[in-house]
Amino acid sequence: MVTQAEELYQQITGRKYAIVVSLAIAVVLMLFVDMAVGPAWLSITEILLAIWAPDSVWPATSVIVWNLRLPIALMAVVVGASLAIAGAEMQTILDNPLASPYTLGISAAAGFGAALALVLGVGIIPYGEHFIVPINAFFFAMLTCLLIYAIARKAKLSAETMVLAGIAILFLFQSATALLQYIASEQQLQAVVFWLFGNLFRTTWLKLAISTTILIVTVPVLAKDAWKLTALRLGDEKAKSLGINVERLRLKVFIWVSILTGAAVCFVGTIGFIGLAGPHIARMLVGEDQRFFLPTSALAGAVLLSAASAVSKLAIPGAILPIGIVTSFIGVPFFVSLMFKRRIGYW
């Protein structure tokens, strides 16, 4: 019986391990592709030499790799993973396939915070001029999460009320941002629109370090509750019957994914598709056992944003498109093809 059960379990999980490993390899490959392409094309050897032995390459190559390509390419991976994890857990705790940082208004709130700084020069924290926009964006992303929670708490934190509260807040902040755009000067308007498009070119090593740290801290917290989150997908009633404090779990995960989302969008702007598509791709590939769903979502999000980053530099010769525009162009065809290939109507 034991051997038989172990064989069955290995048969179920073996494929999933293979998918996680394959995606991890794909992330590394995409990272190098993303670093290689751009106005100056670099070979993989040049990139590797610039990283491991900067003195052995032409100084300009070293500068391109260390100051531009490497932080931006890593930021694409980190932000892609963060948004996909946030989307995955939002879909899980809210039992809603449309939940993502974007659809719940968290990105819109961050956009409003950024617009507030760009148009009116209003900063939540009066010092730190270089960080006024990201701090505003992060603050409003967090504020939104608190608002969603406060509204939903009135209705006992049910998944439906949290989604409805999120959608209401999405419209509120979209309108508020539109108002700011309406009163903005031409130059300010340009800055706001550019921020809202989403862009990795504002990346610095410090910003990358902040986003990465938050990702690294959040993942183990979520992973610790992997089985509980998996059980939550059986429905609140059944999860409660298994001894899970559903309200507490929902609140805890919501707070962590809010911080994760805030830290991702505050530096790069609004990137919409990853938080929705990453988890859906993962669900189609490995199902919803969170031990596999969580890493697969993160890796799928990282691959998507990395690919989008590379394409944004290639789409129009001599120009770099904002990544927020490219993500959907890259992701939608892949996403739709997967939907048709496998398990249509799985949700």
Add this chain to the structure above:
Amino acid sequence: MKLQIERLLFAYDGGGPVLRDIHLEALPGEVTVIIGPNASGKSTLLKCVAGMLKPRGAIRLDGKETSGFKKDEITQWVSYLPQEKSSRAVLTVFEAVLLGRIQSLSWRVGKEDLAPALEVLEGLGIERLASRFLDELSGGQKQMVSIAQALVRQSRVLLLDEPLSGLDLRHELEILDLLREITVQRRITTVIALHDLNLAARYADKVVILKDGDVFALGEPEAVLTSQTIGAVYGVNCKVAADDGVLQITPLSSIRSKFGNCSEGNNRKMDGTVGN
């Protein structure tokens, strides 16, 4: 594990009392079946025992009051299967059954959890479904998986709320046979909320009839499943007869319904309006 319920009262926020002064006892090795009309408090009673609701009064397991237990302590002793609601989880049957042992699961699943999961699937005769995804199953098959989730925990008290919904006749009997067998063999205390009076009569050691949140009758099936009690609780005329030692309950007519001999009902037109 002996389950004792005393003076149990419960009301949902802003609502009237759902359970009023419930007293009952369920013993190890016995199947106790709770029956009663819709909204009589069957599910609420089971949820109170499972620790999902906080009632007034006392619930005791082997003499210890559960109000002093932590949530996971109750879960350790009591396994509760709620009424089936459709889940859209993308999980295989085996993964779903493993979740029943969530209290002992770690990141790396050991054979102490894997073996009981397969064993219970084999016991229910659904091991061939193990690698299938839940959304590929029929309603009845999903219900079997839910039952497997409840059984895999090997708890001392088993609470099942309408476990037969969506099952065909053969599976209804097989599940109840299995539950009886497990109850006797493992000396567990099984409490099942059911709608089917004939199945209650056939499988229960003790029947509890709830009406309006109160225990209307309690005892062995032959003692409580009489035409008088059924008439008083369900508002139904019925015939109760013993066939080979098993009670057979045949509903005859609704006491309250006037459709059978009501002129308004007979004159009802196809479009729903009432004729002269």
